Amino acid sequence: MTFEKAGPTAGQMQQMAEAVLASLPEQFRLETGEIVMQVEDFATPEQLASVDLDNKWELSGLYEGVALPDRSIWESHRMPARIWLFRQPLIAEWRDTGVRMDDLVRHVVIHEAGHHFGFSDEDMHALEDKAE
Secondary structure: OOOOOOOOOOOHHHHHHHHHHHHHHHHHHHHHHOOOEEEOOOOHHHHHHHOOOOOHHOEEEEEOEEEEEEEEOOOOOOOOOEEEHHHHHHHHHHHHOOHHHHHHHHHHHHHHHHHOOOOOHHHHHHHHHOOO
């Protein structure tokens, strides 16, 4: 996908994000079936506060939901988990770094999906460091 200087539209970014989830290995893909992908320009003040941030440009993605290891069989009628992508911070990073947009989206979606499986930010950073 190629983009104008303005970057991808919300719809294009949504398609990229959904393609990432669809490309996960089957054992992970089956566990992410209920996740709703949502693209917005910026995080809300409440979303920023939930991760101790003030600057809307600092958050490019967010997982909202109950991680699989923390779920109870006694829970019913739970809202589906949601992965948010924040378009403007991702576009700013794309412009600043020159990293391909689909690679940025892939990184954020996989990172946020990691929270769905119960990984902390520290766990994921350690895994990324080992992979490099």
